[in-house]
Amino acid sequence: MKTAATMIATTLLTALPLVGSAAQVKLDVSLANPVLIAGKKQTTYLKVGLTGFEMEGKSKRTPANIAIVIDRSGSMQGDKIKQAKEAARVAISRLNGNDIVSVVAYDDTVSVLVPATKASDREAILAGIDRIEAGGSTALFAGVSKGAEEVRKFLTRDRVNRVILLSDGLANVGPDTPGALGELGSSLVKEGISVTTLGLGLGFNEDLMSLLAQRSDGNHAFIEHSKDLVKIFNYEFGDVLSVVAQEVLVTINCAEAVRPVKVLGRQADIAGQNVVASINQLYSNQEKYLMLEVEIPEGSVKKPLDVANVKVTYANMSTKTTDTLTSAVAVRFTESEEQVVQKRDKVVLEAAVMQVATERNIMATQLRDEGKVEEAQKLLIFNAGYLQQQAGELESEQLDSYAGDNRDDSMNLDASSWKARRKSMRDVQYKNTTQRSY
């Protein structure tokens, strides 16, 4: 590699670009502190940012293959089911003849109301949605399985394959643990199917729903009021319809002396010097990133240190090719503390602080689950203070806003508001760790 005085990012295109350089994912590898104090072992954050390119022209978007799985259990009766049907109708109106859609509804049994069909077959699809009526238990696992089976019928790598699950209840028929649903998510993502889980109201199991989404790299959102359903459905469809890259595999190879500590927020395999993580989908003009905490050995002012090589492979939805991007990052050392502060990358730091604070927020949730209300409260207040301080230093509105969230969280730990608060906390945690767009 080239020697680099500052951070260098090189992009190599191994596949022939067919539509020019625009149709390429932007890889941005940077350190929170590109300049560190010499002669001291210290940790910093390495951020691998991936930004989706813009598809050319509206019609040239990636075709979608979507299964809408709707909970029709007894608790969905009334406004919820009405809004859910409306949301599905509105969402489907955004699809065209290239897209595939299916509609599955479940209570204690599962019905495939619309088997996978072209979205242009609107009448049959709408008739299927009209047939949804609420009543019964919640066979969530089976509902997702049947939805996935419908997606599988037209499962191709050049489509966005997704199951959108809408539920307001706990899974009570069939596998019902977050673990089991998480396993299902892990296996589905290997096939290229993501599951987006939309939790409606206060009755659903947010751990189960968020884990299913997280493991399958779909979205998870908490919708407290059914009137927001149409809006969220639209956001989700916006994401689905703007996918530009899939099966993104990020490999970070750390230099010998550098120790990868952990990846914040996302699932990743760390084995020795290698870190491997996958992101199922990248959306147009949206950044998803991987935040790796690294331990940098003692260095000298004279000699910059190569920190890591990063390799990213992904399926380019525009060119229908598998592309590879590579980049490398190095660190410099200095004697002056001032220079360290001056050279720090505020954007990377902001993201890192966000991830650290999110981890703390997750820990607070766990403490509250264990009944340790005071400890949870203390942690949240501490987190808010930390965020506040970092927001000032980094001049970040995002951190400031999250500080406010944490303060609010700390005030809503009592039994009466916890149920709803926990769902919104999971929602924000999910949004932060996966860089959800909405």
Place this chain on the structure above:
Amino acid sequence: MKRRLVFILGLIVLLPLTVLVGFGIAVARQEKARAQSRYEQVLVGRLSDINSGIAKLVEVHQRELLQILELPTFEPDRIRAQVRTSRLARQLFVIAPTGDLLHPQKGGVLTAEERAFLERTESLWESGESFWIPEEIAATSKKRAIKGRKRVIRANDSGWHTWFWGEGLRLIFWVRRPTGHIVGAEVERAAMMSDVIAQLPVADYTRTPLPKGRIVLVDAQSRPLYQWGAFQPAKGTLPTVAQNLPAPFTAWSLHYFVPANGIGAALGRSAIFNIVTGLSALALSLIALATYFYRESSRDMHEASRRVTFVNQVSHELKTPLTNIRMYAELLEQRISEEDKRCRSYIDVLVAETQRLSRLITNVLTFATQRRGNLKLHPKTACVDSVIANVIASFDPALRAMGIEVVLEGKADRPVALDVDALEQILGNIISNVEKYATQATTLRLHREQHAGTTVVTVSDDGPGVPAAQRDTIFRPFVRLSNKLTDGVSGTGIGLTISRRLAMLHGGTLSLVPTASGATFKLTLKTPEANA
């Protein structure tokens, strides 16, 4: 009489009908059981169809897993890449021919997932038992050591293995490489389960000729994993039929629920219909037959009673002229001189015969009255001895003609309450029998006793007597002794019956006293003293 007939005829109808209904129910029950087992067979057949579908899916999974396990190298990174793209494999492992775990290696450079895998599978490696070596081979290798004989048994090339950890059953699929390496995959259980569910029918699955039912896939703890079918069984009901899934899902089973009336609907309703129709037809014909018999017999009875009425009327009509004849014969007797013996004897015969005829008619009328249940006594104050004297006087000419001497013993001369006609009729019947059957007798002995409101009259002759075997039967209506003696002697066979009946009405008895020779009748009457 009529009631008894109705009862008997009812019995004739009901008895066979009851037996046949019982039989019919038994047959119907058997038929139902048979139909149910037939029905269950059909249900089991459906489950088998589903299971064979699952078995095919398992084959597909196996093929997919075999492909996953075709690793070109055992490089950890290569294996990790394989895991990342294999939806059925949660983790892969390699065991060296020596039995040591090559990947993920304990203490090696591992990912968090691999460390978790080692933790999950710790019991597998720690137990010392190698699941990839079939039990029989493990056993024979021991035996071989003992016997020193060499036996080659081919080890399996691949197989499933299950163990429990955390949330339940976990699965391993492994392959033996020609090099002796065991390459295995911890199967992503949720994926297999999801595939099984995806293959099973959906809720409104209608392509079945069977009535609505519910099929439930349950795990080892009988918790439902997936279900379909329009029927909602009540909680706690047992499945109509059940079947285990093929390996490696043997801990799971399919439960088939059908509504209880579903079985009845499927059962040949025709069978029950046939039985009911048959029984009804039989009952109808039996009732018709009984009615026919009833009508026939009541016509007979009607006829008989008409005849009795006729005889009764005739007897009544005979009574008046007979009385006249007798009265005029007695008038004539008074007019005839003592010397005209011949004429007098004619008149004696005339009187005796009219008396006999009169007795006969009285008997017939009494019998008829008794049959109608109207027989009543009319006691009045009288003396037994004078009644006896009258009776003997009336028989006197006939007895004298036969050379029978009448001997009177004892006495019964107190005035008592007595139905004179009844006593006359009883004694007349007894003596008339002597006149008829004891023609060789020489003495007719009448012994009378009277004390404490009871009169006993014993009438004995020294004639041929009554055979011991028939001592009772002679009192039954229309029974006449049939032997040389009685042949050719006319009689109605109701005299003694009437006599005993009258004696009983009078609070007494009439019986034949066993004696060495001749016949002795003992008549007891309740005769309360008139002046007491």
